[in-house]
Amino acid sequence: NPLDRFEPRSAELRFADLAILHGYADASRTRYQYAVHSPQDELLAEGTSSRTILSLEPSWNRFDYVVVSLLPQRPNLDAKPILVYLRPCEESWTTIGLRRFD
Numbered sequence: 001n002p003l004d005r006f007e008p009r010s011a012e013l014r015f016a017d018l019a020i021l022h023g024y025a026d027a028s029r030t031r032y033q034y035a036v037h038s039p040q041d042e043l044l045a046e047g048t049s050s051r052t053i054l055s056l057e058p059s060w061n062r063f064d065y066v067v068v069s070l071l072p073q074r075p076n077l078d079a080k081p082i083l084v085y086l087r088p089c090e091e092s093w094t095t096i097g098l099r100r101f102d
Helices: 058-060
Strands: 003-009 012-017 031-037 044-047 053-055 066-073 082-089 092-100
Touching: 003 082, 003 092, 012 066, 012 082, 031 053
Parallel strands: none
Antiparallel strands: 003 012, 012 053, 031 044, 031 066, 066 082, 082 092
16 A cells, blocks of 8 residues: 555544555546444545545544544555554644554
8 A cells, every 4th residue: 555644633634545646647647445433343434536635524533533544545555454543632633643554
């Protein structure tokens, strides 16, 4: 999974797709499947986006942390999702862990 540089800011999570940054993949043919879960594995949000920015809902700060699953999708890519663990702090979020499966 080529996703990296996870940077929570205010009400969003920004990330980089290193394959696109280094010219190995075409941004116009890439989508990102995402899912956000509570610590109790309750699904909070899911969808697909062409952007490397994911909105973080203010209501999620009631949890100790949330788990964001991100999976890039494009032709000829067989990747596994990466899990990004985020904890609310004051008026933003902080990354507290990453889990890579490949």
